[in-house]
Amino acid sequence: MSEITKTQVAVIGGGPGGYAAAFMAADLGFEVTLIDPAENPGGVCLYRGCIPSKALLHLAKLINEARESHKWGVTFGEPEIDINKIRSWKDSVVSQLTSGLGSLSTQRKINHIRARAQFKDAHHLELKDLNNEKQVIRFDYSILATGSRPTTIPKLFIDSKRVMNSTQALNLEDIPESLLIIGGGYIGLEMGTVYAALGSKVSVVEMLPNLLTAADRDLVRILQKNLDKRFERIMLNTKVSSMKEVKNGIKIQFEGAEDQIFSKVLYSIGRTPNSEALGLENTKIKPNRQGFIPVDAHNRTVEPTIFAIGDVAGEPMLAHKASAEGRIAAEVIAGHKAAFEPAAIPAVVFTDPEIAWAGLTEQEAKDQKLAVEIMRFPWAASGRALTMDRPDGLTKLIIHKETQRILGVGIVGSGAGEMIAEGVLAIEMAANANDLKLSIHPHPTLSETLMESAEMVFGQSTHVYRPKRNR
Amino acid sequence: MITEIKIPDLGENVVGGRVVSLTVKIGDLIEIDQPLFELETDKAVIEVPSPVKGKITDIKIADGDEVSVGMVTMIVEEDSSAEEKSEPQQEAEKVLPPVAIEEPDQDNSEPISELPEETNTLPVIAKRNPADIAPAAPSVRRFAREIGISIDSVPGSGPAGRISKEDVKRYSKQLNARRGSEASGSAAIFSETLPDFEKFGSIERKRFSKLRETAAKHLSYAWATIPHVTQFDQADITNLEKLRKQYSPLVAQAGGKLTVTAILIKVIEKALKKFPSFNTSIDMNSFEIIYKNYFNIGVAVDTEHGLVVPVVKDVNQKDISQLAIELTQISEKSRQRKLSLDDMQGGNFTISNLGGIGGTGFTPVVNSPEVAILGVSRSQIQPVYLDGTFVPRLIMPLSLSYDHRIIDGAAAARFLRWVCEALEEPFLLSI
Incomplete structure (x- = not known):
């Protein structure tokens, strides 16, 4: 040696x-x-x-x-x-x-x-x-x-060129006629979006009742509406019980749906x-x-x-x-007194529309029984979104009821991934709704939806008429 | 059933310690009261026994770890027959959603046993709820961490209690001012940077034991805050030594060793009664003297692990023979590191006897918040001029360090002279 x-x-x-x-x-x-x-x-x-x-x-x-x-x-x-x-x-x-x-x-x-x-x-x-x-x-x-x-499950996944993980799917060997994606998480949906655009008939199977389980339902719903159009089929509450290589592809046996043959299969069940x-x-x-x-x-x-x-x-x-x-x-x-203590780690799903969130989700606030106010600004009320013909979006703030501190931000819509950074900064800086409301946002941009959802806290959103209810 | 074994309550003022000699490992079956590990606290080494019977499924500590009261140290599965199934997770991680696949049915009879339930299909977000994080910018939180301030305790002056860097500075200054008044001026002491010793030769760095760390801090504090003066005197203990030898067998029968220290405890008790200002502590915040109506005497004991000072309690209620027995027991306990915290608290005055080792005199450091300490050096036969001639007498050198803020030189001289006379004429004690 x-x-x-x-x-x-x-x-x-x-x-x-x-x-x-x-x-x-x-x-x-x-x-x-x-x-x-x-x-x-x-x-x-x-x-x-x-x-x-x-x-x-x-x-x-x-x-x-x-x-x-x-x-x-x-x-x-x-x-x-x-x-x-x-x-x-x-x-x-x-x-x-x-x-x-x-x-x-x-x-x-x-x-x-x-x-x-x-x-x-x-x-x-x-x-x-x-x-x-x-x-x-x-x-x-x-x-x-x-x-x-x-992650693989050796006893289920067979060794075949037609069965891919995300790495192999990114190699783009061909554009399969039909593609089954096992797992309705962000990797599967992103790859599905790519293959669908290139011309594959994409199906997704997910065992749970929802896609993107960690994200709030109201955000996912808007994405799913779009995916329903682009994808062949989204099977929720459905399990894959076996796969077998046949002449033209992979035969998949589902639990709760009839057997089907796919040209290729992508498994994206986690890492x-x-x-x-x-x-x-x-x-x-x-x-x-x-x-x-x-x-x-x-x-x-x-x-x-x-x-x-x-x-x-x-x-x-x-x-x-x-x-x-x-x-x-x-x-x-180096001896610095540093610690990993973020208030928010943003998550982005780069589908179309994108979903992004940071800090507390609405579901987490509900689970923890926190006294929060939820403000939702629909993109149909955003000038910028309409100029792009993308009203399929929503900007949401999760706000502490008492201090009006911004605890969480959730966005679905075109470019949500870029927008979430402002939410992260707001959460990290312990900004409250008033801070966000009083910061002038450029017009016309999608970022105004963040400002306007903060205005909604006070019943003063310019482009949404929703007077403040008496508390 | 899963039980978390936590660091137990360790008594007043003790918030934690360092784990030494962990004696169990994961998978061990343990009985109730079986020692699991030892905890070296500021004051003693405490054995932590198991409160339950069962199988250890997880150990969260290792030798050398600093732990605090209430911290979970290990997980025990009380029903030892249970399987691994309920093995706890090491971290408070989110329970992840299961995947889109489960066991295959009859088509493939072999169940997928290693189905990784931990897989997830999603980025799972922030571990901490932002509502639980102090309302301060990341740069302010970092600044507080750097200067050693807990951001959670800083009052914020901004909207909804937002904390600015100025708030942290203000809080830090207040804290320093408070500490400064507690330490009455010790804040002015700076630590010097150490030279690079390796330039001069090879070195080895070894961490302080917890005992040494505590002693170092305590003694620095005492030295820096107490204006020390040391008074010297010597006592002719020729007669006392005769008496001591005479009564030693008697005390030995009762299980004690009649030592000069045991006798000194009695002498000091009487001296404290005679000179009440020696049985005090002082409160510099309120400028008050705290007079004590009880008599607890600490005795410095040299052990292989370091210096400890067990306290003999209520010496006024005990005779010399009882004191000798107790002293023998407590010294033994000290050497075996079995002193409880209670054994080391509540002293009024300390005796440090180095006579067994040697020396002609030394200046002990007052064991704050006490106000005086007696040092005893080696007794020697010396020629003493008595009635026109030199006679050999056994002379014991004594030194008394005291806190000059409360005790004046004349009082100290009188106190020590009284102690010497009491040793020379033990009859004085009973008057």
Whole structure:
């Protein structure tokens, strides 16, 4: 075995959590080693998740709008889809971003080692590189950022080119005639939106009575109305009991619906944290039953030298939560008194319309029996929404009854994902309805819906007549 | 049934401690009262026994962890025959929605047992309810954390109690002012930055034991706030030593060891009665003297774990023989780290006897909030000029450190002289 290299901070995993942590640690003056098998940082988010899916969703939106524009007097012909070109365009976006990260990493003098790592103890890692060559490095601190992967159920899912997970679906091998999406969560609905726009007949099966279970029903309802039009079928309260490869596709047996054959199947039933094969048994760290690594408010594990961030450290499994945690972990290592204590972690579903929310949901407020006021501003009353012919939207505030503090924001509508950031800021700053109401919002924009829903608290919304009821 | 084992109430003023020697592991079957771990608190090492019988399914602490009263340390499944099914989750994570697939039916007779119930199809949002977070901007919350202020206790001056950075600063100043008046001026002490010792040679850093940490803080406080003066004197204990040897077997029969310290406890009790200003504490906030009508004497005991000061209670109600027995017991308890917190609280005056080790004199530090401490050094045969000739006498050097804010030099000299005379003429004690 070669000589032991030393590093101050070893970051395992180069996703949005890992590289944010590594960059922050380097910016704080540490000598950092980033361990990831890929050529450049990026992780699932850039290579197999957020970024490629958003590139494809952009195309889906373009296709859908072109299809609908005849209503406004502009008619395009049927689009010609060149799937190879789409794929290479998507890949070029990914490679532009990841190589950018690569040079940012080099500029910060981060030592990027292309390998997989296993703990030998709370100060040593054994790295196995792409040629299976091993080396040991000693670290003062380590940040585990190994992320997650699509959950599978080996006994149900069969090994077939026609059965895909989200990674394979993003590879866009072909445009199947029919596609069944198992799981009505955000990944399934986003991929379904892409494939439907490209021409597949998309069906969704969900065991629960609702799509997007964590989001408020009034937001989902508006999305679902649109999906009903674009998708072939949405089967709720329905279970998949078996799948079998037949000549033209995959035969699915449902519980509560008749058998059906689909050209392809995409399973998107959730993600599993990558906490195995990391040599954790050589440390005191024990993943919990769900596979998450328990951490404290500083993202420190039970081993004082080891931190865990991102998907592997718990819900919600979102890139922006991972980055925020990564930066906290680096700061804590630098001795700063930092803790991960957000008031709101926004969630965005990039369907069409988009759904986004932050802070408390209406359902959570109800469950916790909190005294809140709910303000809903329908986009039909928004000038901007009508100029885009997108009245299918709703902006909602969840407000503390007594202090009028903004506790939660929920938006469904075109561009909701961009708008939610203002909601996050309002919640983090402990803004109250009056603050939002008195901040002048540009006209005509969708952001006015936030201001107007705050005006509704006082019965003074300009574009909705709803006088204040006597309390 | 699942039971959470929490850190028990540890008595007055004790909010927590450090876990040492965790003796159980996950999966262990435990009995009621079986020791689970030891807790090193500010004052003593306490064994934490199990309140229940069952199987440990989760342990949330490790050796060295700082824990506080009420914290959950482990989870015990009381019915040990139960299966893993009710194993608790380590974190208060949201229960995630199940997935769109369940066990296959008759077509595939094998049930999907590893169906991952934890999978979810959604981003699950914020763990904390924003209504529970102090109404302050993230930068203000960070600022408070950095200067060691709990944002939740800062009163906000903005609308609906919103907290500004200025509010945090104001609160911090108030807190400092309050602490400053408590410490009466000790706020002016700065800590010096340590040099990089590794430049000079290899070093090893070892964390203070909880005992050492508490002693260090306590002694710094006492040294910084009490204007110390030390008075020296010596007592001729030739006669006393004869008496001590004479009565030792008697006391030994009763299970005690008749030591000079045991006798000194009695002497000090009488001296405190004679000089009441030595049996006081002072309240600098109200400028009051607190006179005590009880007589509890602390005795410094050197143990391998560090210095402890058990307190012998109500010494005025005990004779020397009883005091000797109690002192023997309490010293033994100290060495075995079995002192309860109660054993170490409520002292009025402390005796520190280093005579067994040696030395001709030392200046002990007053054990605040007491106002005086007696130091005893090694007794030696010395030539004493008596009736025109030098005679060999056994001389015991004594030092009395006292709080000059309440005790004047003359009073201290008289007090210590009285103690010496009482040792020289034990008959004085009974008068």
